[in-house]
Amino acid sequence: MSNFRAATAQLKRRLGVCVTTDHDVLFAASFDGSKLSFLPDAVVRPRTNAHISAVLTLANKHRVPVTTRGAGSSLTGSGSPVKGGWVLDLSKWKKITVDADAGMAQVQAGAVVGDVHKAVEAKGWFYPPDPASKQYSTIGGNIACNAGGMHGGKYGVTRDFVLALKGFLPTGEYVEWGASTKKFSAGFNLRDLWIGSEGMLGVITEATLKLIPLPAARWTLLTAFADELAAFKAVRALFAQRVQPAICEFLDRTSVQCAEAKSGKTVFAGQAGRPVVLLELAGTPSEVADQKVLVLAWAQANALAFREARDRAEAEQLWEVRRKCSGAMFALGDSKLNEDIVVPMRNYEKFAVFLDKLRKSSRLPIPTFGHLGDGNLHVNIMYHRENRAEYLRAEKAVGTLMAGVVKLGGAISGEHGIGLAKTPFLRLQHSPAQIKAMQAVKLALDPNGILNPGKMFTLFKVWEHPRLKIALPWDHK
Numbered sequence: 001m002s003n004f005r006a007a008t009a010q011l012k013r014r015l016g017v018c019v020t021t022d023h024d025v026l027f028a029a030s031f032d033g034s035k036l037s038f039l040p041d042a043v044v045r046p047r048t049n050a051h052i053s054a055v056l057t058l059a060n061k062h063r064v065p066v067t068t069r070g071a072g073s074s075l076t077g078s079g080s081p082v083k084g085g086w087v088l089d090l091s092k093w094k095k096i097t098v099d100a101d102a103g104m105a106q107v108q109a110g111a112v113v114g115d116v117h118k119a120v121e122a123k124g125w126f127y128p129p130d131p132a133s134k135q136y137s138t139i140g141g142n143i144a145c146n147a148g149g150m151h152g153g154k155y156g157v158t159r160d161f162v163l164a165l166k167g168f169l170p171t172g173e174y175v176e177w178g179a180s181t182k183k184f185s186a187g188f189n190l191r192d193l194w195i196g197s198e199g200m201l202g203v204i205t206e207a208t209l210k211l212i213p214l215p216a217a218r219w220t221l222l223t224a225f226a227d228e229l230a231a232f233k234a235v236r237a238l239f240a241q242r243v244q245p246a247i248c249e250f251l252d253r254t255s256v257q258c259a260e261a262k263s264g265k266t267v268f269a270g271q272a273g274r275p276v277v278l279l280e281l282a283g284t285p286s287e288v289a290d291q292k293v294l295v296l297a298w299a300q301a302n303a304l305a306f307r308e309a310r311d312r313a314e315a316e317q318l319w320e321v322r323r324k325c326s327g328a329m330f331a332l333g334d335s336k337l338n339e340d341i342v343v344p345m346r347n348y349e350k351f352a353v354f355l356d357k358l359r360k361s362s363r364l365p366i367p368t369f370g371h372l373g374d375g376n377l378h379v380n381i382m383y384h385r386e387n388r389a390e391y392l393r394a395e396k397a398v399g400t401l402m403a404g405v406v407k408l409g410g411a412i413s414g415e416h417g418i419g420l421a422k423t424p425f426l427r428l429q430h431s432p433a434q435i436k437a438m439q440a441v442k443l444a445l446d447p448n449g450i451l452n453p454g455k456m457f458t459l460f461k462v463w464e465h466p467r468l469k470i471a472l473p474w475d476h477k
Contacts, residue, residue, distance in 0.1 A: 004041045004062065004084065005041075006062070007059075007061075007062035007064050008021065008041050008042045008064075008086070010062075011042065011044070011055065011058055011086070012042075014054055014058070015044065015051055015054060015055070018044055018045050018046055019044050020042065020043050020045075021041070021043075025043050026040055026041075026042070027039065029043045029072070029081070029087040030080065030081065031072070031079075031080050032073065032075075032077060032078070032079030032080050033072065033073050033074055033079075033133075034074065034077040034080065034419065034420070034421055036077040036080045036082075036421075037080065038080050038081050038083070038084065039084065040067070040081040040084055040085055040086060040087045041064075041084055041085055041086060042086045043086070043087045043089055044086055044087065044089065045089045045091075045092060046088065046090070049168075049174060049205065052168050052172075052203060052205065053168060053172045053173075053174065054172070055086065055088055055172075056168055056169075056170060056171065056172035056450070057171070057172035059085070059086065059172075059450045060170070060171055060172065060448050060450055063450065064085045064086055064450060065081065065084060065085030065086070065450055065451075065453050066085055066086050066087075066088055066170075066203075066451055066452070067080070067081040067085065067087050067199065067451075067452050068088045068090065068140070068144075068199045068203050068204075068451070068452070069087050069088065069089050069090065069091070070089075070091050070109060070110055070137070070138030070140045070141040071091060071133075071136050071137050071138050071141060073133045073136060073137040073141060074141065074145065074416070074417065074419060075340075075416050075419075076413075076416050076419030076420060076421040077419040077420030077421050077455070078144070078198040078199065078417050078418070078419030078420070078455055079141070079419075080419075080420065082420065082453070082454040082455065083453045083454045085450075088203065090108075090109045090138075090140055090203075090205070091110045091138065093108040093109050093111070093140075093206075094110045094111045094112070094115070095107070095108045096108070096111050096116055096119045098120055098122075098123045098125070098211075099180075100124070102180075103125055103210070103211045103212070104163065104180055104209065104211060105119070105120055105125075105127070105209045105211060106180065106206060106207075106208055107139050107206065107208075107209055108139075108205065108206050109138060109139060109140030109143075109167075109204050109205050109206065109207070110138050110139075111138060111139050112136060112137070112138055112139075113130070113133075113134040113135075113137055113138065113139060113142055114134045114135045114136075116209070117130070120211050121214055124213070125212065125213065125214055126213065126214040126215065127161060127209060127211055128149075128151040128152075128154075128155035128156070128161070129142060129148060129155075129156075129157060129158045129161060130150055130151055131147040131148065131149045131415065134149070139207055139209075140204050140205075140207075142158050143158055143165070143194070143195050143204055143207060144195075144196070144198050144199050144204065144417070145196065145198060145415060145416060145417040146158050146159050146195050146196035146415060146417075147415045148371070148374065148376060148414060148415040149415075150247045150249060150371055150373075151246055151247060152371055152374045152376060152415075153244070153245070153246075153247070153248055153371055153372070153373015153374040154244050154245065154246045154247075154282075154373060155212070155246070157374075158195065159192065159195045160210075161210045162178075162191065162195055162207055162208070162210070163178055163179075163181070163182070163184070163208040163210050164177060164179050164180055164181075164184070164191065164207065165177045165178060165191050165194055165206070165207050166204075166205050166206040166207075167194070167202050167203045167205045167206070168202060168203045168205070169202055169445060169446075170201070170202065170203075170445060170446035170447075170448070170450055170451045171446075171447075175202070177189075177190045178191045178208070179208075180208045182210070193441065198417045198418065198419060198452060198455060198456065199451060199452045200442060200446065200451050200452045200455060200456065201441070201442065201445050201446065201451065202445065202451070203451070215246070215282035215283050215284075216283070216284055216285060217281075217282070217284060217285040217287075217288040217289075218246070218280060218281065218282045218312070218315070219281045219282075219288050219292050219308070219309070220280045220308065220309040220314075220315035220318050220319075221278075221295060221296075221306060221307070221308045221309070221318075222267070222277075222278050222279075222306065222307050222308075222318040222321075223276060223277045223278075223279070223299050223302075223303040223306040224267065224268045224271050224274040224276050224303060224305045225274060225275050225276070225277065225302070225303060225304055226274070226304055227253070228253065228275050228352045228355070228356070229349055229352045229353070230275075230302075231250060231275045231276075231277055232250075232348035232351070232352050233302075233348075234277070234298070234303065235248060235250070235277060235348065235372045236348055236349075238295070239345065241294055243294050243295060243298070244373075245279045245281055245295075245373060246280050246282035247279065247280040247282075247371075247373065248277065248278075248279055248371065248372045248373040249277065249278040249279075249322055249369070249370070249371060249372070250277050250278075250368075250369060250370060250377070251276050251277075251278075251321065251322065251325055251369040252275050252367060252368045253273050253274065253275050254329070254332070254365055254366070254367035254368070255325040255367040255368065255369045256273055256274065256275060256321060256325070257272075257273045258325055258329045258332065258367060259320075259321045259324040259325040260272060260273065260321075261328065261331060262327070262328035262331070263320065263321075263324055267321050268304075268307070271304055274304060274305075276321065277303075277372065278318065278319070278322055279295060280315075281295065296308070322369070325367070326378075326380075329365075329367045330382075332365040332382040333364075333382035333383045333390070334384055334385050335382070335391075336380045336381060336382045336383070337380070337381040337383075337395075337397075337398050338378060338379075338416075339378070339379045339380075339381070339398060339401060339402075339412075340370075340376060340377070340379075340413055340415055340416040341376075341377055341401065341402070341410060341411065341412060341414065342375045342376050342377070342410045342413075342414040343375045343377060343405060343408055343410040344375055344408065344409045344410055347409060347410070348372070348375070350408055351404075351410075354404050354408070355368060355379070358397055358400055358401060358404070361397075361400070362381070362393050362394070362396070362397040362400075364382060364383055364390065364393055364394055364397060365382045366379060366380065366381050366397070367380050367382065368380065374414070375410065376414035376415060379401060381394045381397050381398060381401075382394075399424075399425070402422075402425040402428055403425075403428055406428045406429055411429065412425045412426070412428065412429050418455065418456045419455055420454075420455060423456060423457070423458060426456060426457070435457065438456075438457075439457060442457075
């Protein structure tokens, strides 16, 4: 038992059945989607605001780390309680209230994103952020990492749809940032400090989300290209025409080959293993009709092959390759380092050349897919867990990737955040002055450093073993 025994006993007396130290529950809360496991001392499932305040007040008094958790779907370790302590589980806070007149929704932190989509669409509204994890990830987690998704290129990311937040400072004090209004200009914008802060600056309990009208018309087109460079050039040419697809998804050759192998059929007859771009237009019928003419002319001039959907059933068939590619790539290795980098559109072609060199130098498969509407690409470095040499090459490839992306004017993360996995690369993205400013904000709001400690600013190096993943401090002097 850790030195938090007395504090945990006091917490149990205060909150009773809301606190558990059952080993199976602790283990389930010890890791997120990164599989980096650190056993907490207790899991707290608060039922009221007063419970959350009590947890944080006690944590500050006894210097107990607190890690807020929803679905635990983070891929970077930001949801893993690396310092132990207490996990604050808000996964049962699921209430969704839609204001159909104002075009807003009040959503508790534990509400699943897919459920939010269903609730607002039933009222004729649309909440665009749609990460691949939307069927299980929560609004609180999406806000903590500023998640995006396929609609990001046209509509924006989570930050663009958060009007207000409710929650608690690390000290246990209740706060509200913003209001349920379309405009708010009263004091510092601390709301946006919480968005993307990975649970390090406060505990989010509820958000007011901005909604937009549900698009009345959609149209889907799947296109194939000779190679990745041709696909990137073509997409840049499309955007140069001021066409703004609701979705612009890219799959490289390796991703397509994996999906084709899994399904047993080629995406385009006679064009097996070609990179593809999947486009969807959305808006009013007249808007979609006008842009459809431009997109078909673009496809005729640039693509090797293309196929449009005549209805939603055919559109679903075109989406099959995108849905299958991520799981299918495990045929190339039983493990992957999944990186969500961002590349500015002006450097798409340079990135294609860089990525080809990375594949050759690492001697590893690196299937890549993602959102060309905003440059957020998912680079998957595949390897076999029990092959130590492959893992070391994969780790080196990640470092090369991050340095290359920053050099191209991009970002080391578009929506997954920093957590543990990307901590070593934060210093590539930000200058010492910028990091010092972030740390000053953290210190001001969380003077005792209790909220999600050991993340972002603490350097770690992740080592994988055949049956276990652990994180070890990295001496970076």
